[in-house]
Amino acid sequence: MLQSIAHIALVVRDYDEAIRFYVDVLGFDLIADEYQPEQDKRWVLVRPKGGSGTSLLLARASTPTQDPFVGNQSGGRVFLFLETDDFERDHAAYVARGVTFVREPVKQPYGTVAVFVDLYGNQWDLIEFSS
DSSP, rough: OOOOOOOEEESSSSSHHIIIIIIIISSSSSEEEETTTTTEEEEEEEEETTTTTTEEEEEEEOSSTGGGGGOOTTTSSEEEEOOOOOOOHHHHHHHHHOOOEEEEEEETTTEEEEEEEEETTTEEEEEEEEO
């Protein structure tokens, strides 16, 4: 049996501001942006540049029940882990583009890691794993 996780839904406040952050700031590729008239929503997929695996489904909060989860997908814990092949390059680029790091880079036995927040406050690890 072969299975994989195709998409992870990330609850966002606004499609366009989320696309701007993930594409223009983090450098992700916009894979899809299609209007779904039967549900009055958009199917928006982004994925790290050069990636071929799991993508993020940017899912606009559409009910009062969903609103509190914008920026709090995982209750204040690191939610997603962005693997890089060059930590120094990507960390410097993100700092230059105004990304907020809430934990500075550290070298751990498993690799180099720092924690940043997205435009809504979700915490991400930027990580380069050791060989």
